[in-house]
Amino acid sequence: MSTATLAHVEAHVFRTPIKEPVRTSFGTMTERVAVFVRVEDSDGARGWGEIWCNFPNAAAEHRAQLFADIVAPRALGKSLDDPVALWAEIDRALHVLRVQSGDAGALSAAAAGLDLAIHDLRARKRGLPLWRALGGTDDSPLPIYASGLNPGRSAYDTVGRMRAAGYRAFKIKVGFGTETDLDTLRPVARELKAGERLMVDVNQGWDLRTACATVPKLAEFGLQWIEEPLVADRPLTEWAQVAAAAPTQLAGGENLRSAGPFQEAIDSGLLGVIQPDAAKWGGHSGCLPVARAALAAGRTYxxxxxxxxxxxxxxxxxxxxxxxxGLLEVDANPNPLREGLLGDLMAAREGTVSLPGGQGLGLEPDLKPLINLRSLHIERRA
Structure with a gap:
């Protein structure tokens, strides 16, 4: 394969209102946003990535600007032969700016989106599906779960809808007060079918006292895991107390950045489920080693x-x-920025989804139907 350099990048920001807000313990989303990035090398090969920006979604355009003006210039004109080395080089270069700007999360997400797109491009050039280019060997369907279920009656209704759509595992948002949380979970748990799984996500909504008082009350539901019962940066001593009180394993990782904190979380044994977000930090270059380390330590990725x-x-x-x-997290809330591009590519069948065919992502995004939702488009060339 000839050496090619990064020649052209684009960032596309999309916004769309939603009928039912998505509620979490830290805030409410009244619209959905996405920052899609496209890269092209000097041979004309292309790849796609995404920059995490779902909350606060006012930051979407800002992250696209960081991608175009700060992150991408550090990669334009450089070889794409070794995406991991390129990501590591950019990550090191951004360290001072993370400290100086106080904008560590946004810069990390912008770099992650670039890394994802470069890995997609490289897999396409090799004629491989991305999962195989990343080292995978098993093409069997993946288990999935429906995520982002709002509290209250909505959770019950959404479980029914997602079950009918082929899902067999469900994660409900809690952290809205003990009675509200229990009232949300009980009708769902009563009607779980054989083999179905139920999880909860606190979204960092409890302090130590509340977490230790609440997690024992969740024992009746047979949960698969309890996600982010504390703010992610609380000391391990607090996580240890919650883990000791919990009736099931704890989950977390979406709000960790860099290999050190992930390894510390894995080594502590306090999280049974490790959950890095590849569009939020690390892309494939950063998250693939974390996933492998989690599995090697007997954790679930x-x-x-x-x-x-x-x-x-x-x-x-x-x-x-x-x-x-592990299972693949799939948002159960309507989102034209997901459904409008995927079509039936992610159709569920008995709790699983088949791997896509083709090269790279197995998806060639057609942005034309979404163009009236686009709020910003930026291009940069080497």
Whole structure:
């Protein structure tokens, strides 16, 4: 394969209102946003990535600007032969700016989106599906779960809808007060079918006292995991107390950045489920080693993602590359920035989804139907 350099990048920001807001313990989303990035090398090969931006979604355009003006210039004109080395070089170069700007998350996500797109491009040039280019060997269907279920009656209704659509595992948002949380979970748990799984996501909504008082009350539901019961940066001593009180394993990782904190979380044994978000930090270059380290330590790797179609497809390929007992997270909330590009590509069947055919992502995004939702488009060339 000839050496090619990064010649052209684009960032596309899309916004769309939604009928039912998506509620979490830290805030409410009243619209869906996505930042899709497209890269092209000097041979004309192309790849797609996504920059995480779902909350606060006012930051979407800002992240696209960081991608175009800060991150991409560090890669334009450089060889794409070794995406991991390129990502590491960019990550090191951004360190001072993360500290100086206080904008560490946005810069990390912008770099992650670039890395995802470069890996897609490289897989396409090699004529391989992305999961295989990342080292995967198993093309069997992946287990999936429906995520982002709002509290209250909505959770019950959404479980029914997603069950009818082929899902067999469901994650409900909690952290809205003990009685509200229990009232949300009880009707869902009562009607779970044989083999179905139920999880909860606190979204960092509890302090230590609340977490330790609440997690024992969740024992009646037979949960698969309890996600982010504390703010991600709380000390391990607090996580240890919650883990000791919990009736099931804890999950987390979407709000960790860099290999050190992930390895610390894995080594601590306090998280049974490790959940890096490849569009939020690391792309494939950063998250693939984390996933492998989690599995090697006997933990479960489950990629976190709640955004548009391109990031979801990257998460699918990453999980397919490493496998293990983990499930693919699929947002249960309507989102034209996901459904409008995927079509029936992610149709569920008995709790699983088939791997896409073709090269790279197995998706060639057609942005034309979404063009009236686009709020910003930026291009940069070497």
């Amino acid at each position: 489950c990629p976190h993602f709640l955004g548009g179609a391109i990031g979801l497809m990257h998460s699918l390929h990453l999980l397919a590359a490493v496998r293990g007992p």
